[in-house]
Amino acid sequence: MSSKVRLQGTMRINDKGHLEIGGCDVVDLAASLGTPLYILDEALLRQNCRRYYQAFTGQNENDLVLYASKAFLVLAMARIIQDEGLGLDVVSGGELAIALTAGFPAEKIFLHGNNKSAAEIRYALRCGVGRIVVDNYYELELVERICGEMALKAAILLRIAPGIEAHSHSYISTGQVDSKFGFTMENGDALRAVKKALASPHFELKGVHCHIGSQILELEAFRLAGRVMMDFLAEARQRTGWTAEELDLGGGLGVYYSEGDDPPTIEEYARAVKESVADKCREHAFPRPRIIVEPGRSIVSPAGTTVYTIGSMKDIPGIRKYVAVDGGMTDNPRPALYQAKYEGIIANKAAEEAAEVVSITGRCCESGDMLIWDLPVPRVEAGDLLAIFSTGAYNYSMSSNYNALLRPAVVLVLDGKADVIVERETWGDLIRNHRLPERLL
Ligand SMILES: Cc1ncc(COP(=O)(O)O)c(C=O)c1O
Numbered sequence: 256m257s258s259k260v261r262l263q264g265t266m267r268i269n270d271k272g273h274l275e276i277g278g279c280d281v282v283d284l285a286a287s288l289g290t291p292l293y294i295l296d297e298a299l300l301r302q303n304c305r306r307y308y309q310a311f312t313g314q315n316e317n318d319l320v321l322y323a324s325k326a327f328l329v330l331a332m333a334r335i336i337q338d339e340g341l342g343l344d345v346v347s348g349g350e351l352a353i354a355l356t357a358g359f360p361a362e363k364i365f366l367h368g369n370n371k372s373a374a375e376i377r378y379a380l381r382c383g384v385g386r387i388v389v390d391n392y393y394e395l396e397l398v399e400r401i402c403g404e405m406a407l408k409a410a411i412l413l414r415i416a417p418g419i420e421a422h423s424h425s426y427i428s429t430g431q432v433d434s435k436f437g438f439t440m441e442n443g444d445a446l447r448a449v450k451k452a453l454a455s456p457h458f459e460l461k462g463v464h465c466h467i468g469s470q471i472l473e474l475e476a477f478r479l480a481g482r483v484m485m486d487f488l489a490e491a492r493q494r495t496g497w498t499a500e501e502l503d504l505g506g507g508l509g510v511y512y513s514e515g516d517d518p519p520t521i522e523e524y525a526r527a528v529k530e531s532v533a534d535k536c537r538e539h540a541f542p543r544p545r546i547i548v549e550p551g552r553s554i555v556s557p558a559g560t561t562v563y564t565i566g567s568m569k570d571i572p573g574i575r576k577y578v579a580v581d582g583g584m585t586d587n588p589r590p591a592l593y594q595a596k597y598e599g600i601i602a603n604k605a606a607e608e609a610a611e612v613v614s615i616t617g618r619c620c621e622s623g624d625m626l627i628w629d630l631p632v633p634r635v636e637a638g639d640l641l642a643i644f645s646t647g648a649y650n651y652s653m654s655s656n657y658n659a660l661l662r663p664a665v666v667l668v669l670d671g672k673a674d675v676i677v678e679r680e681t682w683g684d685l686i687r688n689h690r691l692p693e694r695l696l
């Protein structure tokens with residue numbers, strides 16, 4: 256094989272020496288659908304959903320797994336998530352619209368966000384979403400006012416910043432005190448918010464929420480979150496008499512991207528979360544709340560692969576060989592944003608031994624548009640196909656049209672069938688919303 260990489264899910268190298276996913280030859284997919292191309296392994300995606308369902312709802316039927324839409328949400332994805340019995344966490348009117356258009360049951364949708372607009376809140380309440388997760392005082396008042404206007408009572412959770420430092424990239428750590436998200440526990444804001452919510456006739460306060468960060472590879476951070484949040488609920492009960500029914504611990508479980516990443520399994524994560532809550536329930540004689548989790552990355556990331564065509568190369572002898580592909584930070588901004596590391600192989604030479612080390616660069620006019628540094632590959636030439644692994648999360652959903660590049664298609668593969676679930680953009684799509692004022696005609 257061209258480099259030591261982990262083949263996940265249904266990936267294999269076929270008799271032609273090509274990478275195959277979901278029974279589909281990646282070289283054929285690239286020929287018929289073009290590149291860059293996002294490929295989604297439906298079997299692995301469903302397997303991850305089932306493992307989460309089994310580890311939580313399967314053990315306690317009241318517990319709930321919400322898939323975090325921000326990782327990747329399109330109509331087909333919403334259908335798969337619904338099929339697998341999970342709920343959805345959405346963070347905008349747009350994500351909510353995708354979910355509802357796919358026919359997702361509103362009561363299994365939780366609306367998140369640190370600055371929801373009044374229109375989004377009205378839309379969510381009108382559709383009957385399951386919960387609104389209120390992030391701050393401004394929102395608490397806004398949601399209350401809108402409920403008053405609509406003459407209804409909203410089932411809410413309060414997002415709390417529990418003051419936990421998760422060991423992840425600072426841009427994706429969210430639970431620490433200095434964070435834009437949630438009511439701060441440390442300075443008493445969280446408890447004041449509970450009192451305020453309880454005093455309102457427009458709220459049914461179901462519980463609390465926290466999310467300490469993303470791509471977390473250590474269970475201890477999750478255990479700590481469970482314990483800290485349960486201590487908070489116990490204190491809130493003591494001070495107000497209110498017994499929370501729900502504890503939403505957010506998402507955050509990391510995945511394997513490259514050598515050195517050693518994530519806990521979904522089952523280990525579930526055990527850690529549930530045990531930390533159970534221990535504290537015993538300590539405080541607190542009735543076990545419904546546990547809710549919101550995984551995004553760990554469900555969809557490993558199921559995604561991006562395929563690119565190799566074009567130009569620049570060899571600087573003794574320094575580095577740059578190999579350019581037909582995508583880059585527009586379809587995968589994570590290396591540029593978080594110094595994220597990925598693995599990949601040459602899909603049409605997947606059985607060949609590595610012969611050189613190259614650095615994969617994107618085609619954007621930015622020196623920072625690097626996808627992989629120092630990747631061992633067989634001898635590569637223009638026209639070869641590079642497959643980069645674990646791109647299912649925060650790639651399509653964070654893609655852009657920088658340099659007027661087009662967003663790739665997304666194809667869902669299963670048992671030799673390949674279905675396009677998102678069409679490749681066209682130049683027409685790029686220009687559709689542009690307007691020329693009269694005086695420029
Ligand atoms: C509130 C909330 N829930 C869930 C998630 C999903 O996180 P992850 O993809 O790391 O599981 C996020 C994103 O980090 C989030 O902000």
Ligand SMILES: N[C@@H](CCCC[NH3+])C(=O)O
Nearest residue numbers: 325427469470589648649
């Ligand atoms: N976008 C981030 C994850 C942040 C999720 C939202 N809190 C990533 O690609 O790793």
